[in-house]
Amino acid sequence: MRGKTIKIGIVLLTVIAMLGIWPGKLIKREVENKSNATTYYDTSPITENNCYRQNFIPEQEYIESISIQLNRESTMNLKNEGILKIKLYNENDDICAETSEEVKKITNKDYYAFTLNTRVNPNRPYYFTILVSECEEAGPTIKYGNIKDIGLDENTSIYFDATDYPQFSTVCIYRYKADLTIWDILTCYSFTVFLAMFIICEGSFNMLYYKKNFLRRK
Amino acid sequence: MRELLKEKWELLASILFMVVFLISAISLCFNNNIWTDEAFTMQLLGNSYIGIIKGTAIDVHPPLYYFIAKTAMYVFGSSLFVQKMVTIFPIILLLIFSAVKVVKLFGVRTHLIFVAFLIAFPAMFEYAIQVRMYTWAMLFVTICGIVAYDIFMMPTKRKWITFTAAALAAAYTHYFALISVALIYGILLLLFLKYQRENIKAWFVISLITILGYLPWLAAMLWQVNKVSKGYIIPEITFKTVISYFDWAFHTETPYSTIQFEVIIIISFFMCVYHGVRSKNKADFFAVLAMLIPVLTMITGVTISVLSTPIFNSRYLFPSMGLLILGVAVSLRTLSNRALPVLLCFFIFSSIVQYQGNYKVEYLTTKVVETEEFFKNNIDEDDLVVYNFTGYGFIYQYYLPNQELVYLGEMDFSRDFHTIWYFDTFNYLPFDDTILDTYQLNKELVGDLGIEHNEFKVYKITRK
Numbered sequence: 001m002r003g004k005t006i007k008i009g010i011v012l013l014t015v016i017a018m019l020g021i022w023p024g025k026l027i028k029r030e031v032e033n034k035s036n037a038t039t040y041y042d043t044s045p046i047t048e049n050n051c052y053r054q055n056f057i058p059e060q061e062y063i064e065s066i067s068i069q070l071n072r073e074s075t076m077n078l079k080n081e082g083i084l085k086i087k088l089y090n091e092n093d094d095i096c097a098e099t100s101e102e103v104k105k106i107t108n109k110d111y112y113a114f115t116l117n118t119r120v121n122p123n124r125p126y127y128f129t130i131l132v133s134e135c136e137e138a139g140p141t142i143k144y145g146n147i148k149d150i151g152l153d154e155n156t157s158i159y160f161d162a163t164d165y166p167q168f169s170t171v172c173i174y175r176y177k178a179d180l181t182i183w184d185i186l187t188c189y190s191f192t193v194f195l196a197m198f199i200i201c202e203g204s205f206n207m208l209y210y211k212k213n214f215l216r217r218k
Numbered sequence: 219m220r221e222l223l224k225e226k227w228e229l230l231a232s233i234l235f236m237v238v239f240l241i242s243a244i245s246l247c248f249n250n251n252i253w254t255d256e257a258f259t260m261q262l263l264g265n266s267y268i269g270i271i272k273g274t275a276i277d278v279h280p281p282l283y284y285f286i287a288k289t290a291m292y293v294f295g296s297s298l299f300v301q302k303m304v305t306i307f308p309i310i311l312l313l314i315f316s317a318v319k320v321v322k323l324f325g326v327r328t329h330l331i332f333v334a335f336l337i338a339f340p341a342m343f344e345y346a347i348q349v350r351m352y353t354w355a356m357l358f359v360t361i362c363g364i365v366a367y368d369i370f371m372m373p374t375k376r377k378w379i380t381f382t383a384a385a386l387a388a389a390y391t392h393y394f395a396l397i398s399v400a401l402i403y404g405i406l407l408l409l410f411l412k413y414q415r416e417n418i419k420a421w422f423v424i425s426l427i428t429i430l431g432y433l434p435w436l437a438a439m440l441w442q443v444n445k446v447s448k449g450y451i452i453p454e455i456t457f458k459t460v461i462s463y464f465d466w467a468f469h470t471e472t473p474y475s476t477i478q479f480e481v482i483i484i485i486s487f488f489m490c491v492y493h494g495v496r497s498k499n500k501a502d503f504f505a506v507l508a509m510l511i512p513v514l515t516m517i518t519g520v521t522i523s524v525l526s527t528p529i530f531n532s533r534y535l536f537p538s539m540g541l542l543i544l545g546v547a548v549s550l551r552t553l554s555n556r557a558l559p560v561l562l563c564f565f566i567f568s569s570i571v572q573y574q575g576n577y578k579v580e581y582l583t584t585k586v587v588e589t590e591e592f593f594k595n596n597i598d599e600d601d602l603v604v605y606n607f608t609g610y611g612f613i614y615q616y617y618l619p620n621q622e623l624v625y626l627g628e629m630d631f632s633r634d635f636h637t638i639w640y641f642d643t644f645n646y647l648p649f650d651d652t653i654l655d656t657y658q659l660n661k662e663l664v665g666d667l668g669i670e671h672n673e674f675k676v677y678k679i680t681r682k
Contacts, residue, residue, distance in 0.1 A: 184472045190564035191478045197557040
């Protein structure tokens with residue numbers, strides 16, 4: 001009776017797990033779109049009054065993070081001041097997500113990921129802004145390049161120094177969470193079912209039987 | 219009768235998997251993408267057999283694979299496609315060997331699971347078509363392991379000869395295959411010491427023959443070890459690096475795939491330990507030991523790297539993975555008739571995901587076709603090619619075998635030339651534009667091209 005209850009429990013758990021995979025969509029695929037930075041330029045220093053903006057159209061429903069390359073060097077030394085804030089807006093100028101990091105913690109001249117973890121509407125226009133506050137000296141610069149060079153289909157134009165630049169794009173990485181493909185779903189389903197069948201048919205019940213009988217024989 | 223029908227179905231299924239794998243692997247070979255190590259292979263194959271020995275002796279690998287590849291080149295031609303077939307061939311041989319030996323030793327069901335898991339092994343599609351020695355090393359190490367078990371069950375002269383030949387072949391193919399077969403020798407000795415003392419003498423004779431067989435290459439190996447101990451390209455190995463080996467082995471684009479494969483391996487391990495202890499079945503003991511070989515190989519590689527110079531890379535595990543997969547297959551041979559088809563479905567669907575990923579990598583993510591077209595339509599024989607990515611010089615040579623290629627740092631712009639095609643890879647040696655005024659040159663951006671792992675701008679430089 002107890003064994004039957006456990007078996008039913010395992011079957012129920014398996015069904016719940018499978019429903020969670022699909023249609024529940026609790027597991028997502030990671031998709032990364034990265035810029036092909038063959039050459040790039042640096043913006044003027046980004047400050048609270050000189051904000052940087054990238055217009056883009058997301059390709060998936062969920063943005064996990066956006067990584068940018070910051071240049072913290074000046075002609076003299078490495079800049080460590082300020083707090084960099086990145087904010088994501090939708091087409092109605094509503095903030096969807098925001099995050100910040102101390103400039104001194106951001107890796108210089110390499111991609112640094114800013115986690116947003118937010119749902120978006122794919123194929124609708126969004127933009128993210130970058131500004132640096134609490135910085136008395138000139139702030140760090142952002143890397144950007146020719147839009148064709150960068151090769152990110154989602155990017156449309158950038159805005160800084162009070163000017164729109166439709167021919168340029170940020171050097172960045174978009175990390176999305178996308179829905180599983182049919183083959184992913186079938187792989188996860190078959191694994192889940194196998195695990196359940198193993199436990200029910202092969203696993204703990206045989207082990208318990210062995211333990212009971214082996215120990216009894218001893 | 220029922221058993222016979224079941225076995226027939228399992229055998230037919232395994233043959234179907236083999237055929238589908240062969241077609242899928244071949245379908246990934248119709249491109250001209252190569253990366254650094256493959257370019258090295260192709261360059262080395264341009265030499266004679268003696269030249270190959272000299273060339274590989276100053277590199278870091280033994281020569282057997284290059285001999286095999288060179289022979290295939292003489293017979294079938296010098297194209298990249300032929301070399302990719304040379305790399306797929308040992309996997310087919312392994313599957314055929316399994317159809318004969320594994321079926322005989324462990325049954326049809328083990329062979330079926332072995333074939334399905336081998337094809338589903340995440341790194342398989344990548345390495346099956348990579349113009350390197352890893353699949354040959356896997357073939358030799360796996361045969362060595364299987365025959366070691368066969369010898370333990372009932373030693374014969376023929377089996378000892380096969381065992382020695384496979385071990386030597388592995389040792390002459392890759393050094394970490396050598397470590398894996400050395401571990402197999404060690405484990406066999408321990409088993410003989412405990413259970414079959416009458417075979418110890420034969421073991422020592424065979425070990426001596428193996429060492430003598432390796433003597434011709436020993437000096438080169440010691441020279442290479444000494445060279446590498448002074449410094450090598452592999453970065454320091456940390457705990458994170460070791461964890462990444464599991465990702466290398468089992469990661470696919472399906473989320474949590476690494477965990478899925480690891481769970482199956484853990485299940486297999488505990489199953490064969492459980493069955494082995496319960497019924498004292500030798501096959502289950504073999505399964506445990508087979509699964510330990512890659513673990514022990516990794517431990518050896520990491521230990522040497524930590525104590526001396528980092529020399530271990532995740533792909534050096536590939537040769538011993540055949541035994542891990544076989545161990546899992548042997549252990550899962552007792553799966554119920556209901557669970558087996560579900561497991562096979564998991565392997566099939568996982569293989570499809572990997573095939574799609576590899577197809578994308580081979581055909582959709584590089585600009586090789588566009589680049590080759592550009593070279594064909596624009597670069598004349600007496601033009602000069604200058605590049606700033608020093609590590610890619612010999613790879614450019616593969617695509618432009620008849621062209622004069624000069625590294626930017628060694629280029630004398632005052633010399634005579636018709637046209638210079640300058641390949642500018644970002645973040646490598648920058649071009650000093652003052653040269654244009656000094657030597658009265660024009661520099662014009664004409665293209666954004668790329669080959670595997672290297673995208674570059676192309677500039678046309680001419681005299682004013």
